[in-house]
Amino acid sequence: AQSVTQLDSQVPVFEEAPVELRCNYSSSVSVYLFWYVQYPNQGLQLLLKYLSGSTLVKGINGFEAEFNKSQTSFHLRKPSVHISDTAEYFCAVSVTSGGSNYKLTFGKGTLLTVNP
Amino acid sequence: DAGITQSPRHKVTETGTPVTLRCHQTENHRYMYWYRQDPGHGLRLIHYSYGVKDTDKGEVSDGYSVSRSKTEDFLLTLESATSSQTSVYFCAINPGQGPQETQYFGPGTRLLVL
Numbered sequence: 001a002q003s004v005t006q007l008d009s010q011v012p013v014f015e016e017a018p019v020e021l022r023c024n025y026s027s028s029v030s031v032y033l034f035w036y037v038q039y040p041n042q043g044l045q046l047l048l049k050y051l052s053g054s055t056l057v058k059g060i061n062g063f064e065a066e067f068n069k070s071q072t073s074f075h076l077r078k079p080s081v082h083i084s085d086t087a088e089y090f091c092a093v094s095v096t097s098g099g100s101n102y103k104l105t106f107g108k109g110t111l112l113t114v115n116p
Numbered sequence: 117d118a119g120i121t122q123s124p125r126h127k128v129t130e131t132g133t134p135v136t137l138r139c140h141q142t143e144n145h146r147y148m149y150w151y152r153q154d155p156g157h158g159l160r161l162i163h164y165s166y167g168v169k170d171t172d173k174g175e176v177s178d179g180y181s182v183s184r185s186k187t188e189d190f191l192l193t194l195e196s197a198t199s200s201q202t203s204v205y206f207c208a209i210n211p212g213q214g215p216q217e218t219q220y221f222g223p224g225t226r227l228l229v230l
Contacts, residue, residue, distance in 0.1 A: 009156070032216050043206060043221035044159075051216045090158060094215040101166050102147055102215045103174070108158035 002027035002093050006107035014115050015083055021076040021110045023091030031093040033074040034104065035065055038088045047089070050074060061085065086114045119143050120222040122207050128228045135194040137225050139207030141187075147210035148190040149219065150174075150182065152203040159206065165190055197229045 007022040025031060032051050036044040048059025055067040065076045074091060091107040119142035129135050139148060146167055151159040151174075161174030163182040171182050179201060183191045194201055207222040 006158075034218070043223050044208075045221070046218045049216070049218065096215055101164060101172070102210045102212075102217065102219075103149070103161060103164060104159075104219055105161075106151075106159040108156060 002029075002031060002095065002105050004091050004093055004105055004107035006089075006091055006110050008110050009108065010111045010113070012113045012115060013081055016080050018079050019077065019081050019085075019112065021089050021091075021112065023074045023076065023107060025072050025074065025091070025093050027072075027093060027095070030096040032096055033065075033067060034092040034094070035059065035063070035074070035076050036090045036092060036106075038090065038109075040087070044090065047076070081112070081114045083114050083116060085112060087112060120207060120209060120220060122205075122222040122225050124225060125223065126226045128230065129197050130230050131198055132196050135197050135227065135229075137192045137205055137207075137227070139190045139192070139222060141190075141209050143209070143211075144187045145209045146187070146212045148184065149208040149210070150180075150190065150192045151206045151208065152176065152201075153206060153224075154203050162192065162205075197227075199229050201227065202229045203227060 003026045005024045034049045035047040037047050038044045048057050050057045050067045058064045088109045088111050090109050092104045121140045123138045149164040150162040160176045165171045165184045181193045205225045208219045
């Protein structure tokens with residue numbers, strides 16, 4: 001089975017500051033990695049995903065994430081945040097093969113609050 | 117827009133009553149999922165479906181059942197609602213080309229069990 005740990009439940013930052021949201025995963029098989037964002041009172045939408053190839057993945061709204069296989073991490077970063085980035089962010093994994101029915105396993109989420 | 121709707125969007129019910137939540141999609145995707153979201157727990161998979169009449173349990177399936185008699189509809193039923201089932205419920209679809217595909221989520225149903 002796989003698991004996802006988001007190391008910070010809440011991250012407060014000031015506007016225009018850089019931010020990193022940390023995600024570690026555990027799995028005995030290969031996984032795909034995802035970051036989803038949930039704005040207040042909305043459903044989840046994809047920020048970015050890592051499937052293969054370059055370990056640095058760029059997503060929407062200026063976010064990027066780096067896959068580190070040796071550290072089993074997939075941390076999300078943004079060099080300069082805006083008030084509108086205030087949301088909850090979820091890291092998730094899916095198993096690459098083997099009858100998983102494409103299920104996702106989610107972390108518990110990190111609430112990013114951007115203050116003026 | 118993945119064409120996913122959920123109904124009702126909000127519901128208040130009493131302990132012991134049955135509740136059915138509906139997820140409807142317009143794209144005829146094979147894979148559909150029900151999650152619940154609770155503070156401090158993230159999203160947890162309740163049940164999922166990989167085709168009409170093909171369903172299976174997720175990690176928090178106790179107290180829930182599902183049905184899928186048509187491709188476009190995936191129903192989640194709480195046979196006898198309890199206060200611990202107060203939550204926000206999300207439906208999602210996978211377009212079905214593989215685990216690398218993005219899951220698309222509905223807007224959610226907020227359920228309060230009194």
